Amino acid sequence: MRKLALSDEILMRIDKPARYIGNEWNMVKKDPSKAAIRFAMCFPDVYEIGMSHLGIQILYEMFNRRDDVYCERVYSPWPDLHALMKEKHIPLFALESQDAVKEFDFLGITLQYEMCYTNILQVLDLSQIPIWQKDRGSSDPLVIGGGPCAYNPEPIADFFDLFYIGEGEVSYPALFTLYRTMKDSRTYDRAAFLREASKIPGIYVPSLYDVAYHNDGTIRSMRPKYEDVPAVIRRQVLISMDKGPYPARPLVPFVQATQDRVVLEIQRGCIRGCRFCQAGMIYRPTREKSPELLKKTAAQMLRSTGQDEISLSSLSSSDYSSLKELLTFLIEECRGKGVNISLPSLRIDAFSLDVMGKVQDVRKSSLTFAPEAGSQRLRDVINKGLTEEDILGGAGMAFAGGWNKVKLYFMLGLPTETEEDMRAIPILANEIAAKYYDIPKDRRQGRCQITISTSFFVPKPFTPFQWAPMYAPQEYLRRAAIVNETTQQQLNRKSLRYHWHEADITVLEGLLARGDRRVSKAIFRAYEKGQIFDAWSDFFDMDRWAEALKETGISLDFYAYRQRSADEILPWDFIDTGVSRTFLRREWERARAGEVTPNCRKQCSGCGAASFGGGVCHEGKD
Amino acid sequence: MKVRIKFAKYGAMKYVGHLDLMRYFQKAIRRSDLPIRYSEGFNPHQIMSFAAPLGVGMTSGGEYMDIELTEDVPSADGLRRLQEQMVEGVEILQFRYLPDGAKNAMASVTAAKYEIRWNERDTLPTEQLRREKEAFYDNAAAIPAVKTTKKGERTIDLRPLIREFLIGQEGDGVVCRLTLSAGSADNIKPQFVLDAFFSHLGMDAPACGMKRVDLFTEKDARLLSLGEIGNDR
Known part of the structure; x- marks a missing residue:
């Protein structure tokens, strides 16, 4: 029988012990002693969140296809277990073998959002691996980060040995080969390995760079310490999506994951070019999977998991060119088998409403629109190509089809936002409600429910808004108050609900998103003060963070609230995502002028992603 | 079917x-x-x-x-x-x-049989436990115990809910076999019985491994395993 890392006594004392036992259906079992490379793949948040992440499942599949690699999973222990592990000095373990992470060759950590940074330190600390990279020795695992936050790895650079910039499918084989060659020939030594690894495309070894600063705190230069270490790291891109590994046998957790369903990735990238959206920039060019392959994998995954729901995953799914064909197939395939289809990010039009009517219970489900800004002027600034006619027309059709719940997502604090733009949010919501009440009483189902949610805008690296300033929390709350007050003045106010996001957490997210190497000491201090699970509002504590920032001399004024100049060296400038800085700057200027940029299928705007040699940039140009 | x-x-x-x-x-x-x-x-x-x-x-x-x-x-x-x-x-x-x-x-479950094991050195010698058990259960007319529910505390009689209570020894381990009323009418958990027994002895129940051996229904005034109903086809 499998041994467990935690004793019965501990497992009986903690919440949801099944988070820590592994043994899920489709878990990969190998003899660890026969694997030349043991890789612990970590999502630094609780099991239910981490298990819902597709990227890890792809890499888990890809790595475990190799005989010489055993890839296992690690998640953040919940605070109840965290306390027990600290008290009893129990080392953090991987779920498959239940072996201690510190015995592994690699610890890979996926960086999906900034607010998990303290959890990275938690994972290192519980694993009994030195938190600071400089303190690690040759017997410690190599700690490698990847994922969207790796596009500005600097605030956490001092905790990592390596970062992988781009899509994992491409360069991991080279990294593993290098590691094995050095291990097999007994020439492995941590420093020598890192030096060689830095030459693999997409691999960034932060300890091999020096950063110098101006007196005003901005970066003067960032240079490799050695001539053979590249000055610029190019993002790795899987050009032919059909050739990538795909998990035909995804793990099926016991504890209900946030995404308790099969996830079918249909494309990567987005043609839209919304100026606030990091994903829309860093995953360029848009690349589709073929409908033939998707049909095959969908059927395979449903069969191998027994899941009763399948969800399409992509940015802006409506732009997938074979959507109709794929959905028709899925509806046919799932009909009569009790399998649901969930459809995120669909543009609301006659086609999508027809599909939704077939796969969802209309009375229970709600429609989602993400206009992001209330006024057309501001939507032009952010290049969100959704017009008021689109929204009202879509809502009108949906109401006629029996829906009566609508969710609206907006951002407050976008560049150039005026009070009029803020007030436009509830006014738009009111018009949607009015559209509902245009339907004769006997043909509608009671009152409609329009939910307005606003988050506060966070400028992200590699977007046209990467230079933009943020506001202090009280200013965000003032803006939310204006929206709230205007909501109360609307004729249909009884049908409107308004929620807004927390302001403190937003500002901190902004600081971490655009921080430089000096920010690491503030993260470390926050962890020392007991901060973990900052992405969870129950655990986020702004007072502790404020102390940590103050004690380490990290200022929000400098990192979050400051307008950055066009010629400033940004901490992430050493990364080449394929989308040029010139393009981003041009987009920033166009934003300020309220000029819209057409989507990639309408017209190429020369962002630079064509250099990858595939995807939408080369569609129909064989 | x-x-x-x-x-x-x-x-x-x-x-x-x-x-x-x-x-x-x-x-x-x-x-x-x-x-x-x-x-x-x-x-x-x-x-x-x-x-x-x-x-x-x-x-x-x-x-x-x-x-x-x-x-x-x-x-x-x-x-x-x-x-x-x-x-x-x-x-x-x-x-x-x-x-x-x-x-x-x-709907058919009326009783459940459990096997509970702990280390002899965590409690009393098995022989002594067995004698204490006889006084607690075999020779008792009633076993009053306080049950805490959402509505407050009430005293119940455990005696009729315990259908079998045996204590034996395997190696240096104590094996306790309990058959308890289960199901929608009279449900009692083995830990509750164990707690009542050890609190009667003035001690805490030991850390133990619990196994539910089988579930039963009542037929002609005797217990019949749920697995004995029906047929292979």
Whole structure:
């Protein structure tokens, strides 16, 4: 029988012990002693969140296809277990073998959002691996980060040995080969390995760079310490999506994951070019999977998991060119088998409403629109190509089809936002409600429910808004108050609900998103003060963070609230995502002028992603 | 046609709770492609019911789940197809067709048998425990115990709810065998009985391993295992 890392006594004392036992259906079992490379793949948040992440499942599949690699999973222990592990000095373990992470060759950590940074330190600390990279020795695992936050790895650079910039499918084989060659020939030594690894495309070894600063705190230069270490790291891109590994046998957790369903990735990238959206920039060019392959994998995954729901995953799914064909197939395939289809990010039009009517219970489900800004002027600034006619027309059709719940997502604090733009949010919501009440009483189902949610805008690296300033929390709350007050003045106010996001957490997210190497000491201090699970509002504590920032001399004024100049060296400038800085700057200027940029299928705007040699940039140009 | 499936749950699987286990079986049955019947309605679900939830931390040699099929599958096939979809720690033991009109598993449970083991040095010598048990149970007319519920505290008599209480020795371990009333009418948990017994001795109940051995229904004033109802086909 499998041994467990935690004793019965501990497992009986903690919440949801099944988070820590592994043994899920489709878990990969190998003899660890026969694997030349043991890789612990970590999502630094609780099991239910981490298990819902597709990227890890792809890499888990890809790595475990190799005989010489055993890839296992690690998640953040919940605070109840965290306390027990600290008290009893129990080392953090991987779920498959239940072996201690510190015995592994690699610890890979996926960086999906900034607010998990303290959890990275938690994972290192519980694993009994030195938190600071400089303190690690040759017997410690190599700690490698990847994922969207790796596009500005600097605030956490001092905790990592390596970062992988781009899509994992491409360069991991080279990294593993290098590691094995050095291990097999007994020439492995941590420093020598890192030096060689830095030459693999997409691999960034932060300890091999020096950063110098101006007196005003901005970066003067960032240079490799050695001539053979590249000055610029190019993002790795899987050009032919059909050739990538795909998990035909995804793990099926016991504890209900946030995404308790099969996830079918249909494309990567987005043609839209919304100026606030990091994903829309860093995953360029848009690349589709073929409908033939998707049909095959969908059927395979449903069969191998027994899941009763399948969800399409992509940015802006409506732009997938074979959507109709794929959905028709899925509806046919799932009909009569009790399998649901969930459809995120669909543009609301006659086609999508027809599909939704077939796969969802209309009375229970709600429609989602993400206009992001209330006024057309501001939507032009952010290049969100959704017009008021689109929204009202879509809502009108949906109401006629029996829906009566609508969710609206907006951002407050976008560049150039005026009070009029803020007030436009509830006014738009009111018009949607009015559209509902245009339907004769006997043909509608009671009152409609329009939910307005606003988050506060966070400028992200590699977007046209990467230079933009943020506001202090009280200013965000003032803006939310204006929206709230205007909501109360609307004729249909009884049908409107308004929620807004927390302001403190937003500002901190902004600081971490655009921080430089000096920010690491503030993260470390926050962890020392007991901060973990900052992405969870129950655990986020702004007072502790404020102390940590103050004690380490990290200022929000400098990192979050400051307008950055066009010629400033940004901490992430050493990364080449394929989308040029010139393009981003041009987009920033166009934003300020309220000029819209057409989507990639309408017209190429020369962002630079064509250099990858595939995807939408080369569609129909064989 | 109704099928009663008997299974064992052990090892790490004892930490998988009842709701999670239900979801696990729903997916396993879907993978096995057994012709299970679905409910009507917009979100059809499998017709499936469990005899009695098993507490987290407890293993079991006799768990039951009733399902409805739309067509006959030979018992040996059904058992094999389901077993192929099991993880380590769940074993399918029987796949039996219930006679027409048989009560479902949940409604028929009246008693449960447990095996509880602990280290002798954590309590008293087994012989002494056995004598104490005789005074506590065998020779007692009533065993008053305080039960705390959401509505407050009330005193109940444990004596009629304990159908069997044995203490024995295996190696340096104590084995306690309890048969307790279970089901919707009079349900009592083994930990509660253990706590009452040890508190009578003026000590805390020891850390122990608990196994539910089997579930029973009452027939002609005697206990009949749920697994004895129905037939292979």
